[in-house]
Amino acid sequence: MTDSVSQSLPKRIAVIGGGVSGLAAAHRLVELSNEGPNKFDVTLFEASDSPGGVAGTRRIGEYLVETGADMFITNQPAAVNLCQRLGLSDQLIPTETAHRGSLVLRNGKPVRVPEGFMLISPAKVWPVLTSSIFSPLGKLRMGLEFLLPRRRERTDETLASFVKRRFGREAFDRLIQPLVGGIYTADPEKLSLQATLPRFIEMERKHRSLIIASRKQAAARENNSGTDGSGARYGLFTAPRGGISVLFDRLLEVIKQQAAVKLGEAVTAVSRSDSGQYTVQLRSGDSINFDGVVIALPSFHAASVLSAGSTDNSDVQSSNSVRELTGLLNDIEYSSAAVVVSGHRLADIEHPLDAFGLVIPAIERRKILAVSFTSRKFPGRAPEGRILLRTFVGGALQPEMLDQSDDEILQTVRAELKSILGVGGEPDFMEVCRYKRSMPQYHLGHCERVARIRDLTEGFAGLELAGNAYAGVGIPDCVSSGESAAERIVQQLLKQCSPDR
C-alpha cells in the first residue's frame, strides 16, 4: 500500500444489525483499523434500543435471567478468543459439575439420557443397554449399527434419514429427534445433515460405524474432564459470570470508543450506485453513503433492505443478481419459538431436577419442547433454595403454540411443568419471551443455497452478509461470521484502492 493510497482512507463502512454477528463485525473492523495503516470509519446501525439481538440478560428480583442464549461452546474458539481480546477471560465460568446430564421424557416420565451419548451417537454401550428409554428391540436395532456398511452416495440427506438409517426409528423418535431438533427448534425430517452436523458424515466415511468412531473419540479424550455426563459435553460450555449480556455490553463499549453506534435506527434500504458506493436509508428518513456495508440481519430482513434499495437500479445485470440474491435469502425458512422464564422455590417441586434440563420427544405429544434447569448449569442465576427454569415452546413442529396469548402460553406451561416435574406453588415470577422468526432452518439444500448467495455477494464489491442464517447458529458461529465478513470487506476495499488494480 502506497502513502497516496493510505491517505485516501478512511473508508466508511456500515454494519447493519447489532446482534452478536453485527457486534463482532463492527468490533473486528475497529480492531483492523487499529492494527494496520488503514483506517476505517465504522457506523453500526441497530433497530432496537439495546444490542444483543435475540440474546440478552435481565435481572428479575434476585434471579439472573437469560432470555435467549445462556451459554456457548468452547471447542469452536471464536467466542472464547473474542472474550480474551475484550479482557473478559476471567469472567468466563464453566458449567457446574454437580447435576451434569440431561433427561428425556419417556411415557410422561423424565428418564436420564445414557451417559456418553454424543448428540447422535453413543460412545458407551452399557449405559444404552441398561437405559429404560429404548425397548429391547430398539436396543438391538441400535446395536446393528456396528455392522452396517457406509453409505456410498455422496449426496446430502436429512438428519432424520441419517439417524434412522444408522440407529433405527426408535433411537430417532425417542432421543435424537428432541436432542438435535431442540438446537435448531427444527424438524429433523427436513434438516440438512451436511449443513448442521457434518462431522457425523465424516465419522461414517472414515470409521464406517458411528459407535466405533464415537468410542475412539471418547478414548482419545479420556483425560478430558469435559466429556463426562450424558447428552451434550457439558464441560465444553461456558458463559460470562454476569450473563451473556456482559459480552454485548463490553463489545459495545469498545466499539463506541472508535465507531459511531446508532441504536434505535432501523435501516430500510441499501442501494448501490454505479460508482460502487452504498447508500443506507434509515427509517428516520436520513440516508448516508458508505464504501462498504456488512448486513448482519436475519436473511429475510437482509433480503428486504436489499430489494428496497434495488428498485431504482438501472444496471440490468446487477438488478437480476439482486433479485436472485434476495430470492435465495427469502428462501431460508425460520421457525418461531417462545421461552418461558420462571423462578420457583425448590421446595415446591417434586422432581429433584438432578440434571441440566429435560428434552421432550415429539411422539410424547406434549405442549412444550424442553425445559432448561438454568440455575443448575451456572452459579448465581437463582437465590438460595430457588431454581430458574426456562421452558421452550413452539418451534418448527408446534408453530401453532405461538398463536396463543401470553396468558394462554403461561397456563399451558404451568400445567405441563406440574404434570411432568411436579412443579407446584406460586412461581416468584413467570414471563414469556417471544422469538418470532428467529431460528433459521438449515433445510436440505442449505449448503448449495449459501454457496450461491456467497457467489452472488462476491459480485458486489463492498457488500458482505453475516449472521446465523448461513453457517451455524451458535454464538461462536455468529462471532466467526461477523469477523470473517469484516475481514473480507476490508480486503475488498483495500483491493479497490490498490494502485495495481
Ligand SMILES: Cc1cc2nc3c(=O)[nH]c(=O)nc-3n(C[C@H](O)[C@H](O)[C@H](O)COP(=O)(O)OP(=O)(O)OC[C@H]3O[C@@H](n4cnc5c(N)ncnc54)[C@H](O)[C@@H]3O)c2cc1C
Ligand atoms: C431462544 C434462543 C436460545 C438460544 N440459545 C443459544 C445458546 O444457548 N447458545 C448458543 O450458542 N446459541 C443459542 N441461540 C442461538 C444464538 O443466540 C443466535 O443464533 C444468535 O444470537 C443470532 O445472532 P445474530 O446477530 O446473527 O442475529 P440476531 O440476534 O437476530 O440480530 C439481528 C439484529 O438485527 C437487528 N435488526 C433487524 N432488522 C434491522 C434493521 N432493518 N435495521 C437495523 N437493525 C435491524 C435486530 O434488532 C437484531 O438486534 C439461541 C437462540 C434463541 C432464539
